[in-house]
Amino acid sequence: MEFRIGIDRGSVLGSPVDKTLKSYNVWGEAVRFASLMAKTGIPGGIQVSEKAYYHLRAAYLFKPRGRIYLPGAGEVATYLLTGKL
Numbered sequence: 001m002e003f004r005i006g007i008d009r010g011s012v013l014g015s016p017v018d019k020t021l022k023s024y025n026v027w028g029e030a031v032r033f034a035s036l037m038a039k040t041g042i043p044g045g046i047q048v049s050e051k052a053y054y055h056l057r058a059a060y061l062f063k064p065r066g067r068i069y070l071p072g073a074g075e076v077a078t079y080l081l082t083g084k085l
Helices: 029-039 050-056
Strands: 004-007 013-018 023-027 045-049 060-070 074-084
Touching: 004 029, 023 029, 029 045, 045 050, 050 060, 050 074
Parallel strands: 004 045
Antiparallel strands: 013 023, 045 074, 060 074
């Protein structure tokens, strides 16, 4: 089974969907950007935005993926999460 995970950092909004299961619907620019990171990522990998990279680089290892074009965001730098320090 293949997976693609995208991570971004930023503000989001949320609202409860089901009080008994404590489920939430979350949306915002960071969610949209994380979704784009996942869609353009490498199968089996975790692709992160530049904002997420700068926040996580002290605890995790990353490999620069390069710059890619994302609709609505333009050309952005991305990184692949490769391990934990």
